[in-house]
Amino acid sequence: MERVQCIEMIYPEIEDKLVVTIMGACAQELYDLGHRENFFYLQHAMGLASSIGLGLARHLPHEKVIVLDGDGSVLMNLGTLTTLARYRPANLVHVIFDNGSLLSTGGFESHTTSGVTDLAVIAKGAGIAHVASVSTTMEFGEAFVEAMERDGLSVIVAHVEAVGPDNYGMDFALPENAFRFKRCVQDRRRATGWTPPPDPGH
Secondary structure (H helix, E strand, O other): OOHHHHHHHHHHHHOOOEEEEOOOHHHHHHHHHOOOOOEEEOOOOOOOHHHHHHHHHHHOOOOOEEEEEEHHHHHHOOHHHHHHHHHOOOOEEEEEEEOOEEHHHOOEEOOOOOOOOOHHHHHHHHOOOEEEEEOOHHHHHHHHHHHHHOOOOEEEEEEOOOOOOOOOOOOOOHHHHHHHHHHHHHHHHHHHOOOOOOOOOO
């Protein structure tokens, strides 16, 4: 299966969710389906989409947060899986598109290509209870629906082909995207009236 097929499948479900993508092809494919102010494309920060997602999930427990990640990115920041396991944000769904390639930075093979490194096994070993490894669009769709309905941290490792979009280009740069995304988050907080609990240390 191709990553874009997976993103197209879940697009209706994430239109109103806080979404963080990693750089490159994944970001472009979501953008091409139709940008929304609640989408943050973490360009030029390989490895950190899950970290941003964790921060959002912990700060905004009333929101469902979706991270669209890649194998190369996760391999650069494997510690993120242990951190996710420690804090277990119940409102976070971490999707890892594993194409066995550093597609957005030259197309070099990643460590998952040979089949020796299994990110789903690593996630489970880190202590994450709900981990799915899928290789068909039907399996992906089922795993994603279950993750969205679950009150608990979910990781989905989706094995996809190493193909990407024909063209790259967005009508705004990272700073503008970040500013607009932050404003969107603030507006949603005001609309719900939700406020964070007091810090017990103060």
